[in-house]
Amino acid sequence: MKLVKTIEEMRALSNTVHSRGAHLGLVPTMGALHEGHLSLVRAARDKSDTVAVSIFVNPTQFGPHEDFAKYPRNLERDCGLLEREHVDVVFAPSVEDMYPAGAVTWVTVEGMSDRLCGRSRPGHFRGVTTVVSKLFHIIEPDAAFFGQKDAAQVAIIRRMVRDLNMPVSSEVCPIIRESDGLALSSRNAYLNPNERKSALVLYRSLRRAQELFDRGERDPAKLIATGKQEFAKDSAARLDYLEIVDPDSLESISKISKRALIAVAAFVGNTRLIDNIVVDPER
Ligand code: PAF
Numbered sequence: 001m002k003l004v005k006t007i008e009e010m011r012a013l014s015n016t017v018h019s020r021g022a023h024l025g026l027v028p029t030m031g032a033l034h035e036g037h038l039s040l041v042r043a044a045r046d047k048s049d050t051v052a053v054s055i056f057v058n059p060t061q062f063g064p065h066e067d068f069a070k071y072p073r074n075l076e077r078d079c080g081l082l083e084r085e086h087v088d089v090v091f092a093p094s095v096e097d098m099y100p101a102g103a104v105t106w107v108t109v110e111g112m113s114d115r116l117c118g119r120s121r122p123g124h125f126r127g128v129t130t131v132v133s134k135l136f137h138i139i140e141p142d143a144a145f146f147g148q149k150d151a152a153q154v155a156i157i158r159r160m161v162r163d164l165n166m167p168v169s170s171e172v173c174p175i176i177r178e179s180d181g182l183a184l185s186s187r188n189a190y191l192n193p194n195e196r197k198s199a200l201v202l203y204r205s206l207r208r209a210q211e212l213f214d215r216g217e218r219d220p221a222k223l224i225a226t227g228k229q230e231f232a233k234d235s236a237a238r239l240d241y242l243e244i245v246d247p248d249s250l251e252s253i254s255k256i257s258k259r260a261l262i263a264v265a266a267f268v269g270n271t272r273l274i275d276n277i278v279v280d281p282e283r
Pocket of ligand 1: 029061153
């Protein structure tokens with residue numbers, strides 16, 4: 001496995017891969033890898049000749065009062081995990097290389113970037129789409145692998161790829177959960193034992209909404225109200241949003257007549273967590 005730290009070297013390597021006619025799969029990450037990331041790496045391994053993983057804690061997707069400075073970073077541990085998954089290249093550039101002084105150019109998916117997490121984290125998705133575009137330009141992957149846990153991110157990146165005719169296919173892999181249902185997240189590491197218990201409220205609220213859906217309810221307002229009751233039982237968790245939206249446009253819907261995304265975000269202590277499920281009346 002090769003560890004590449006500069007854009008120049010990454011470009012040269014990508015050119016070599018493409019000149020061999022090999023299929024290049026990219027898993028973009030911010031490090032602090034867990035089984036969720038590794039499931040993306042395994043999907044990339046299955047579908048690509050060469051697998052690249054980027055590790056870059058992207059400053060532009062964090063708000064001024066968010067956890068950029070304390071976000072867990074351990075390149076050595078991450079590289080050890082990736083080596084065991086037979087990853088070919090790890091691209092870990094510096095902030096200075098990715099954002100040279102005076103960088104003022106952004107990629108914004110208008111409208112969609114202000115929905116769900118974008119409403120409570122202004123500028124977050126603009127940071128994501130900008131850095132993902134940069135990674136696509138530098139690495140030129142044939143396919144990029146993302147986790148369904150960040151469902152809004154997936155929808156926004158897919159729209160960006162379509163709108164800007166980027167020659168990349170975006171592959172989405174299922175959420176990986178702990179045995180009790182908690183969705184894996186690098187931010188789970190912030191939780192103390194009591195918060196870890198409280199964090200289950202996100203998944204519980206989604207399950208309550210899904211149970212009602214399974215009994216035939218198609219009114220999003222009723223499903224949301226049921227899910228919210230779980231938060232009323234747990235004072236340690238503060239709901240940010242629980243919404244039911246179209247999974248492609250992220251627009252609210254007034255009746256569930258096709259696939260719908262039930263998405264939740266909440267603060268447990270100071271840690272902001274997200275989770276979601278997809279319901280489908282045709283299944
Ligand atoms: O999902 C993430 O870890 C990040 O948002 C991404 C896609 C690597 C961009 O920084």
